Amino acid sequence: MLKVIAQDFIRAEAIGIVTPLYRELVELTRREPLCMGYDLFTDQKDPGHFIFIETWPDRAALDLHCATEHFRRLVPQIDAHLRERGTYILMDVFA
Amino acid sequence: MLKVIAQDFIRAEAIGIVTPLYRELVELTRREPLCMGYDLFTDQKDPGHFIFIETWPDRAALDLHCATEHFRRLVPQIDAHLRERGTYILMDVFA
Numbered sequence: 001m002l003k004v005i006a007q008d009f010i011r012a013e014a015i016g017i018v019t020p021l022y023r024e025l026v027e028l029t030r031r032e033p034l035c036m037g038y039d040l041f042t043d044q045k046d047p048g049h050f051i052f053i054e055t056w057p058d059r060a061a062l063d064l065h066c067a068t069e070h071f072r073r074l075v076p077q078i079d080a081h082l083r084e085r086g087t088y089i090l091m092d093v094f095a
Numbered sequence: 096m097l098k099v100i101a102q103d104f105i106r107a108e109a110i111g112i113v114t115p116l117y118r119e120l121v122e123l124t125r126r127e128p129l130c131m132g133y134d135l136f137t138d139q140k141d142p143g144h145f146i147f148i149e150t151w152p153d154r155a156a157l158d159l160h161c162a163t164e165h166f167r168r169l170v171p172q173i174d175a176h177l178r179e180r181g182t183y184i185l186m187d188v189f190a
Binding site: 003005022023026027039040041042043044045049050051053089090091092093094095 | 098100117118121122134135136137138139140144145146148184185186187188189190
């Protein structure tokens with residue numbers, strides 16, 4: 001099982017623009033047959049800091065997600081409003 | 096619902112020391128009546144980078160967790176082996 005934390009930092013003035021893009025990305029990703037969990041959160045201290053917590057069976061499933069039509073269409077539209085480079089962590093279960 | 100990501104960065108030579116401390120912390124925290132989720136992961140690129148993903152009903156429940164005997168006993172023992180300051184993010188559900 002692969003757990004992922006992906007973090008985006010969006011310019012304050014663009015939060016209203018990315019909101020429907022994020023909602024569509026979450027909705028369509030949850031329909032992917034291999035998606036085990038795909039939840040989006042915001043930092044209580046920074047409304048432009050968006051945090052995905054994702055669960056996939058393995059790396060191949062994550063790669064398939066990144067190749068979907070919705071990912072390839074929506075992520076560049078979101079990324080156009082980043083105020084700094086996003087980060088991601090691929091994680092193994094420890095306990 | 097409050098989601099938390101808490102990250103620790105442990106010195107490589109101390110991973111064997113903190114492992115049973117983390118396991119005890121996870122086991123005892125999951126028994127707390129208000130704990131909705133408490134999972135610990137490691138970064139695939141950095142075995143000293145430990146990531147908690149926590150779910151609590153609210154901030155008061157998190158504060159109760161931080162005041163438990165197990166938290167107050169185990170966390171300082173773990174923190175003695177940090178290689179850099181830990182971080183945490185308190186998050187709201189977005190989607």
